[in-house]
Amino acid sequence: MPESQDLMDKIVSLCKRRGFVFPGSEIYGGLANSWDYGPLGVELKNNIKQLWWDRFVHRRDDIVGIDAALIMNPKVWEASGHIATFNDPMVECKKCHERYRADQNIKKCEKCGSADFTDAKNFNLMFRTHLGPVENQDNTVYLRPETAQGMFVNFKNILDTTRKTIPFGIAQIGPAFRNEITPGNFIFRTREFEQMEIEYFVKSEEWEKWFEYWLNEQKEWLKEIGISDGSVFVEIPEADRAHYSKKSIDTEFKFPFGQKELYGLAYRTDYDLANHQKMSGQNLEYTDPKTNEKYLPHCIEPTWGVNRTFLAILCSAYREDADRVYLSLPPKLAPFKAAVFPLLANKPQLVEKAREIYSSLVTSHLPLGPIAWDERGNVGKRYYSQDEIGTPFCITVDFDTVEKDNTVTVRNRDTKAQPRVKAEDLENYLRTQVYEE
Ligand code: GAP
Numbered sequence: 001m002p003e004s005q006d007l008m009d010k011i012v013s014l015c016k017r018r019g020f021v022f023p024g025s026e027i028y029g030g031l032a033n034s035w036d037y038g039p040l041g042v043e044l045k046n047n048i049k050q051l052w053w054d055r056f057v058h059r060r061d062d063i064v065g066i067d068a069a070l071i072m073n074p075k076v077w078e079a080s081g082h083i084a085t086f087n088d089p090m091v092e093c094k095k096c097h098e099r100y101r102a103d104q105n106i107k108k109c110e111k112c113g114s115a116d117f118t119d120a121k122n123f124n125l126m127f128r129t130h131l132g133p134v135e136n137q138d139n140t141v142y143l144r145p146e147t148a149q150g151m152f153v154n155f156k157n158i159l160d161t162t163r164k165t166i167p168f169g170i171a172q173i174g175p176a177f178r179n180e181i182t183p184g185n186f187i188f189r190t191r192e193f194e195q196m197e198i199e200y201f202v203k204s205e206e207w208e209k210w211f212e213y214w215l216n217e218q219k220e221w222l223k224e225i226g227i228s229d230g231s232v233f234v235e236i237p238e239a240d241r242a243h244y245s246k247k248s249i250d251t252e253f254k255f256p257f258g259q260k261e262l263y264g265l266a267y268r269t270d271y272d273l274a275n276h277q278k279m280s281g282q283n284l285e286y287t288d289p290k291t292n293e294k295y296l297p298h299c300i301e302p303t304w305g306v307n308r309t310f311l312a313i314l315c316s317a318y319r320e321d322a323d324r325v326y327l328s329l330p331p332k333l334a335p336f337k338a339a340v341f342p343l344l345a346n347k348p349q350l351v352e353k354a355r356e357i358y359s360s361l362v363t364s365h366l367p368l369g370p371i372a373w374d375e376r377g378n379v380g381k382r383y384y385s386q387d388e389i390g391t392p393f394c395i396t397v398d399f400d401t402v403e404k405d406n407t408v409t410v411r412n413r414d415t416k417a418q419p420r421v422k423a424e425d426l427e428n429y430l431r432t433q434v435y436e437e
Contacts, residue, residue, distance in 0.1 A: 007256040011314050012186055014325070018389050020044065020314075021187060033183035033190050040389055041310075043335035043370060045194075048225070048309050049173050051332065052196045055221065056171055063169040063198060064162055068150025070175060071141050076149050077126065079279035080272060085243040086145060087122035090181050094118060101181045125178045127191075143177035148301060150174075151199040152272040156284055166286060166297050167210060169200035173306070185257050187307045194306035201286070201297035204270070211247065211267055214302040218251055218263055225309065226330045227316045230254040231262065244271045253312045262312055264303045270296040317390060324383075327390030328414055331434040338393040338410075338430055339372035339386045341379060351375065354397040357408065357423055364427050369434070387413055393430060 015021040020041035024034030037045055057065045077083045089102035093109040094116040100106045102120035109115070127143040130136070144150070151170040158170055173196045183189045202210045215233070222228035236248040245266040253262040273296045277284040285294045317327040331337065340358040342350035354375075361371045372391060374382045379396060386394050394411040400420075401408050407420040410429065421429050 004256045007315070007318065008186065010325075011256075011318055014318075014388065015041065015314070020389075033180075034192070035187050035190065040335040044313070044329075044333060045306060045310055047333045047335075048306060048313070049194075049196065051224070052221070052304065053171070053173065055224070056169075056196075056198060056217075062164070062167065063171050063200075064158060064164065065171045065173075066150060066154055066158070067174065068147070068154060068172060070144055070177075071129075071131070072144060072149060072153065074141055075279055076153055076276075077142050077145075079275040080149050080152075081243050081275070082126060082142075082145060083124070086126060087124050088181055089120040090123040091117040091120050099123075099181055104182065123179075123181060125180065127177045127179050144175075145178050146176050146303075147172045147174050147195045147197045148199060148303070149272070151197070152276055152299075155201075155273060155276075156282065159286065165289060167200060167202045167206070169198045171196070171198045173197075185255070185260075187311050188255065188257070188260065190307065193308075196304040196306060198302050199268075199272075200300045200302070202300060204295075204298040207267055207269075207298050207300060210300045211265070214265055214300050215249055218265060218302055218304075221304070222251070224330075225313060225333065227253065227309075227312045230312065230316055232259060242266060244268045253308070253315075255311065255315055262308050263305065264301075266301045266303070268299040268301050270298050272299065273297070324387050326387035326413060329390035329392070331392040334390045334392050334434075335370065336372040336386070336389065336391040337369040337434050338395055339374055339382065339391050340395045341374050341382050341397070343379060343396055343398040345375040349402050350397050350399070353402050357395065357397060357426065361427060361430070366431070368427065368430055383411065393433065395426065 018040060019038035022036045022038050023030045024036050025031045053065065057063050090099050091102045092099050093112060093114055095114040096109060096112040098109055098111040107115060126145050128140055129143065131139045131141050150172055154170065158164065174194060175192055176195050177192050180189055180191050183191055200210060200214065219228065222231050230253050232252045234250050234252050236250055241248045246269050247267040249265045250261045251263040252259045273284050277296065284296065286297050287294050313329065313333060314327070317329045319326050319328050338361065340354050340361070342354035344350055358371060358373050361368055372386065374385070376382070383394055392413045396409045396411070398409065401423065406423045408423055408426065409418045410421050411418045
């Protein structure tokens with residue numbers, strides 16, 4: 001695998017060239033550190049989110065999902081502590097006014113070379129805006145900096161409507177916004193991003209057991225998406241922990257630009273529910289249905305960044321051979337599950353048969369996922385093109401298909417093996433290979 005910056009440049013270039021990720025607002029010269037997900041990027045991103053939702057919501061009966069508003073009552077952020085404490089210390093170059101995070105310990109300004117900085121001052125990372133046409137203090141609102149608070153403020157609604165009993169969790173996937181002082185490293189640190197979060201409510205005396213449980217679940221997820229090899233677990237010292245956390249373990253990933261935070265796991269105690277109960281005046285206690293005991297449960301929070309997952313998957317999957325570049329993506333995450341080609345585009349009987357196979361796959365009763373169609377150039381070029389975007393299987397219709405035995409070649413992206421499979425078995429073959437292997 002190529003080294004660090006070189007590898008990052010190759011990934012950014014592949015993302016742009018093939019339609020995974022484009023620079024945001026590019027025709028206007030871009031907008032610093034904003035990125036748009038293209039036709040293949042949106043498929044990969046949706047596949048990550050769908051896999052996560054299946055695993056943590058659909059396949060278990062102790063977690064329910066929600067989709068809360070992005071803009072919440074500002075009292076939420078007062079109660080959560082974000083207005084008072086969601087700050088990064090920042091220093092400013094006195095000469096050119098470039099700003100840096102104080103914890104980066106910059107010695108000389110990267111823009112003008114000056115070593116003269118202001119003292120560190122706190123900068124609140126929440127984006128502020130106003131509700132309605134008049135801008136004043138009374139209608140200041142914030143874009144949410146974490147999805148988590150949507151779960152805490154709906155805790156009572158979930159209890160009342162689902163009758164879940166402790167331990168249980170609430171899950172959400174959605175955007176979060178932070179006015180980062182120093183965004184960068186492609187999609188690693190941006191000012192808008194997506195999170196996949198679970199607030200898991202437990203009895204206070206059982207928090208350690210559930211903390212271990214969720215650490216293990218995060219490890220299993222890394223295996224499922226094929227990135228556990230590059231991942232490392234780091235306990236965060238008290239001084240660096242978020243204001244609400246009594247214990248935190250980050251999953252860090254060895255990105256080409258260094259080992260950096262990928263996911264978080266925090267023991268949030270009853271910090272959030274207690275503060276919302278106080279600020280809202282609503283009783284948020286849980287009543288144990290067996291003992292009638294009333295208490296505020298404690299919360300274990302595993303959190304996953306969608307965009308960082310996307311980047312870690314691309315970094316792990318990127319491969320170079322003597323004659324090709326390919327993405328060894330887990331098939332269930334790949335944007336296309338397969339591609340279908342007629343061996344020769346100028347032979348109508350091959351094109352017709354290939355079209356028939358393509359149609360049957362894209363309209364199969366149980367959806368298989370997107371299938372690519374390609375009849376340009378020769379088969380070698382089509383393999384090259386599909387390898388580069390991580391399509392796990394390429395199906396070619398040739399003369400044996402139409403004249404002999406109705407079989408097609410199914411070429412495997414990683415091994416390059418090309419077994420022949422009966423056309424009528426193709427759907428089952430792909431389903432097994434993509435979703436069950
Ligand atoms: N609710 C807890 C919470 O928000 P966090 O560690 O601040 O915890 C969780 O964020 C995850 O969100 C991170 O582990 C990371 O994957 C992702 N994330 C945070 N800030 C980000 C940013 N500026 N750009 C992209 N992803 C980010």
